[in-house]
Amino acid sequence: MSQVPQIKIPATYMRGGTSKGVFFRLHDLPESCQVPGAARDALLRRVIGSPDPYGKQIDGMGGATSSTSKTVILSKSTRPGHDVDYLFGQVSIDTPFVDWSGNCGNLSAAVGPFAISHGLIDPERVPENGICTVRIWQANIGKTIVAQVPITAGAVQETGDFELDGVTFPAAEIQLEFLDPADEGDGEGGGSMFPTGHLVDDLDVPGLGTLKATLINAGIPTVFVNAEAIGYTGTELQEAINGDPKALAMFETIRAQGALRMGLIKDVSEAATRQHTPKVAFVALPADYVASSGKPVAASEIDLCVRALSMGKLHHAMMGTAAVAIGTAAAIPGTLVNLAAGGGERTAVRFGHPSGTLRVGAEAKQVDGNWTVTKAIMSRSARVIMEGWVRVPGEAF
Structure with missing residues (x-):
């Protein structure tokens, strides 16, 4: 041979x-x-x-x-x-x-x-x-x-x-600026970072019913839902999600339905061949919790809690592109992310994730009735x- x-x-x-x-x-x-x-x-x-x-x-x-x-x-x-x-x-x-x-x-x-x-x-x-x-x-x-x-x-x-x-x-x-991070998308709305044309949608999810969801193309296409609506607090660590096959299947169903609604796929069966996008995340009001390192995170230190899944598993911290989506959505009054952070206008948000906290800034404005974002900023290494x-x-x- x-x-x-x-x-x-x-x-x-x-x-x-x-x-x-x-x-x-x-x-x-x-x-x-x-x-x-x-x-x-x-x-x-x-x-x-x-x-x-x-x-x-x-x-x-x-x-x-x-x-x-x-x-x-x-x-x-x-x-x-x-x-x-x-x-x-x-x-x-x-x-x-x-x-x-x-x-x-x-x-x-x-x-x-x-x-x-x-x-x-x-x-x-x-x-x-x-x-x-x-x-x-x-x-x-x-x-x-x-x-x-x-x-x-x-x-x-x-x-x-x-x-x-x-x-x-x-x-x-290393400071990163993501310029014009919103994707025009090809969903129902088109030409907007919100492909359906709405800040909050009613998303029909088999097995769960109808969930409120913010579907946004900024940094990376992301489906945001409220933690409480799916039985979580927003303070979960990896083992609470990744060790639960039923939970992972539920999140994949939400992700697939969100991808379909955003126009990223034409049939839910295509979601399996598009694993990287969209992301799915759940948000909640600020709360005390202990990060995976053992470090305490106080509700007073953060504006909201966010947990996000990547490639079918809960991320150990936060994806950088999803952080752009979080910062952008937080800057736009009325999205689920913005409401979880207390509502109103803001140019930066600090959120809690499984490993601790992260601050991201975003500059958003409304032009001719459509929201646009000029840049999102964060520091990494x-x-x-x-x-x-x-x-x-x-x-x-």
Whole structure:
């Protein structure tokens, strides 16, 4: 039997926000994988170690959670006013599937540092000390992200004292601005961040009846429901949801019905092949609880509680893109998120999630009766964990 040797591909394993992923420069990929298609998907699945019926991704770089089953491809941008093109692939853990339908807001924090360190930014743009502004084209969703990356002695500064709940160790702060984060969408309303044309909808969910829901396309398509309406308090930690198959099935039903109502799919059966989007989240009034680290979170410290699911499981903290959706919805009076935060107009919100708290700002305004958002802002951090080459069997793609 002939043996096909492994090949090695330059790669960097990075943490961005509360996620980790394998980063590639486009031109370092094998030629057949430099374009979208089956070969690229097969390569990335093998890198991560999917599909894995054991759900552990032992034979790859994945960490067996949605937060650690991620890949990024970067290249110099040919788009005017942008430095780098950023393409994100969410790799399914147990099925042969890479979802390209959305962005990863957490890994967005690592794009600027990677681009600077790997020659994708003009060296003359990088100060000896100070901040390097990197304009990123998020190719999955066609949006601009501006990263403010700290530079010390001509190199990306990774260490620092910025603390991010959900990340064990402090690091350097990276500010991200998600410009014009609302998606026009193609649902009933069209041309609006609210694809149905409503701030709150009546969503019919088999087995549950009719739920109030805010369906929003901002940062990432998200379905928000009230925690109380589905039997929760909004203070739950991962084990309360992820260890309950009935709960996970309920959330997937809500997500599928929301996707259908938002016009993201034409039939609920298509939801299974669109796992990354939309997200589903539940909100509640502020409450005291103990975060997964053991840190107490006081109701007085937050504006509301939010829990969100990603790739079928409750997220251990909060997805960056969902945080954009939360900040945007909170800024618009009348949404479920805004009402949970106390109602009224606001430009920032601090919410409680399973790992602690997060603050996100958003600038929203009403134009000709339609709500628009100019940008959402949050701080994250990023760090190189390992760099060199990733190896995969030569017949894997």
